[in-house]
Amino acid sequence: MTFSQWVQWADQQMWGPGMLVLLMGTGIYLTVRTRFLPWRNLGYALRSALGREARVSSGGDGAVSPFSALMTALAATIGTGNIVGVATALTAGGPGALVWMELSAAFGLSSKFAECLLAVKYRQRSARGEWSGGPMYTMRKAISPRWLGRALAFLFALSTVLASFGIGNMTQSHSIAQALNGVFHISPLLTGTVVTALALFAVLGGIRSVSRVSSILVPAMALFYLAAGLAVICGNVSALPGAVVDLFTMALSPRAAAGGAAGSAAAAWFRAVHFGISRGCFSNEAGMGSAAIIASASAAGHPVQQGYISMTGTFFDTMVVCTVTGLCICTSGVLGAADPVTGAPLTGAHLTILAFETVLGRGGAVFVGIAVALFAFSTILGWEYLGEKAFEYLFGVRHLKLYRTVFCLAALPGAVEPLHLVWGLSDLFNAMMAVPNLLSLLLLSDTVAQEALAFQPRVEHRRSKGSRRCRAFGFSADLARRRSVSPKKRGNFP
Numbered sequence: 400m401t402f403s404q405w406v407q408w409a410d411q412q413m414w415g416p417g418m419l420v421l422l423m424g425t426g427i428y429l430t431v432r433t434r435f436l437p438w439r440n441l442g443y444a445l446r447s448a449l450g451r452e453a454r455v456s457s458g459g460d461g462a463v464s465p466f467s468a469l470m471t472a473l474a475a476t477i478g479t480g481n482i483v484g485v486a487t488a489l490t491a492g493g494p495g496a497l498v499w500m501e502l503s504a505a506f507g508l509s510s511k512f513a514e515c516l517l518a519v520k521y522r523q524r525s526a527r528g529e530w531s532g533g534p535m536y537t538m539r540k541a542i543s544p545r546w547l548g549r550a551l552a553f554l555f556a557l558s559t560v561l562a563s564f565g566i567g568n569m570t571q572s573h574s575i576a577q578a579l580n581g582v583f584h585i586s587p588l589l590t591g592t593v594v595t596a597l598a599l600f601a602v603l604g605g606i607r608s609v610s611r612v613s614s615i616l617v618p619a620m621a622l623f624y625l626a627a628g629l630a631v632i633c634g635n636v637s638a639l640p641g642a643v644v645d646l647f648t649m650a651l652s653p654r655a656a657a658g659g660a661a662g663s664a665a666a667a668w669f670r671a672v673h674f675g676i677s678r679g680c681f682s683n684e685a686g687m688g689s690a691a692i693i694a695s696a697s698a699a700g701h702p703v704q705q706g707y708i709s710m711t712g713t714f715f716d717t718m719v720v721c722t723v724t725g726l727c728i729c730t731s732g733v734l735g736a737a738d739p740v741t742g743a744p745l746t747g748a749h750l751t752i753l754a755f756e757t758v759l760g761r762g763g764a765v766f767v768g769i770a771v772a773l774f775a776f777s778t779i780l781g782w783e784y785l786g787e788k789a790f791e792y793l794f795g796v797r798h799l800k801l802y803r804t805v806f807c808l809a810a811l812p813g814a815v816e817p818l819h820l821v822w823g824l825s826d827l828f829n830a831m832m833a834v835p836n837l838l839s840l841l842l843l844s845d846t847v848a849q850e851a852l853a854f855q856p857r858v859e860h861r862r863s864k865g866s867r868r869c870r871a872f873g874f875s876a877d878l879a880r881r882r883s884v885s886p887k888k889r890g891n892f893p
């Protein structure tokens with residue numbers, strides 16, 4: 400068995416039914432255990448994430464503002480998973496995979512809320528005076544017996560370091576090389592070399608440098624990508640109703656997923672579930688614990704507040720960006736298209752590029768190529784910080800320069816290795832991170848529920864305060880309007 404074959408086998412074993420049940424089951428349990436507060440308070444979370452207070456501080460003393468922490472987390476999540484990952488999920492699992500991505504994200508709101516809440520609650524100062532936190536610190540401090548907490552923390556931190564080379568670097572570098580080669584015919588080796596050099600230059604500034612770049616780059620590129628994606632959907636709007644019907648039919652019906660072949664119905668349906676949930680996890684990272692490491696550096700005034708702000712990353716990542724990408728592919732009719740040279744089905748960035756070309760032409764291809772490069776490079780920056788904090792937990796701060804150098808150099812082989820090997824390694828390391836994190840969330844679910852319920856009066860107070868302002872504004876506006884009308888026209892109104 401070759402190394403590539405072993406990776407594929409290990410990936411299939413790790414992402415079997417048990418892993419899918421653990422990932423979805425944890426999200427469902429936390430949603431119910433918190434009395435659906437992450438769903439009920441999504442509006443509050445979005446206002447908190449996008450409000451003025453989140454851009455400066457909410458009363459805490461973290462390294463970055465809550466908004467910058469969210470943007471840095473989005474920099475680590477909004478990347479190839481939203482463009483390349485969606486395309487590979489639809490190719491391997493059919494249109495129904497997109498629905499399962501959305502379902503995993505819906506319950507992933509609770510998982511990300513819980514892990515980020517706990518990260519801020521149990522964070523601590525590092526030897527350099529920075530906030531250090533994340534699932535490894537939560538596990539070590541909060542889980543009893545102590546040996547179990549320390550064992551889970553070690554496994555999570557080690558898996559995070561490994562995952563930083565997979566999902567955080569090699570996959571991103573490969574997607575950049577694939578996109579630029581397909582659009583501009585640039586050599587993958589040259590792309591890998593340039594990405595390595597840029598990464599080395601960018602990671603020297605630490606979390607403040609990364610957050611400054613992310614808070615500007617991520618919102619801008621996401622808005623441009625969404626605008627182009629909506630233009631593609633509008634250009635193929637006649638196919639939208641049929642595409643939506645196909646999505647839900649193939650997601651919920653095994654026979655429809657198999658195209659009517661009874662013998663392979665269960666296998667085809669499981670592929671839709673498997674690739675939908677695994678690619679959803681790859682994209683939004685809910686349940687993996689990665690966003691919690693960044694959240695611990697936030698200046699949020701309360702752990703629950705940061706939990707709500709951080710969970711909006713899952714909403715923006717999957718429920719907005721991934722949905723737009725999936726609908727672009729499904730409405731454009733390119734799913735199942737073959738490469739004119741090799742005859743193999745198109746997948747990855749090439750499939751998304753072809754979908755954008757159906758409406759935007761050559762400009763659409765160029766745009767997607769640039770978008771993939773920007774999305775993926777921002778993910779490399781975000782994941783370097785994640786891997787660095789996990790490395791610091793395991794080995795201290797003395798050898799961080801070694802980690803940074805090796806991390807950046809990994810972009811070069813990532814750009815030239817085969818697609819299935821790079822994605823297989825990423826899925827494998829993702830699962831290795833998710834298992835200890837999900838177990839800790841289940842063990843600490845009581846703490847999460849207690850914190851969320853204790854914070855709820857603040858949410859209700861802010862909601863009622865907003866309602867009073869609206870009523871006051873409405874009354875004042877109505878009174879001003881009436882006073883602007885002459886008494887003769889006003890009639891009997893006071």
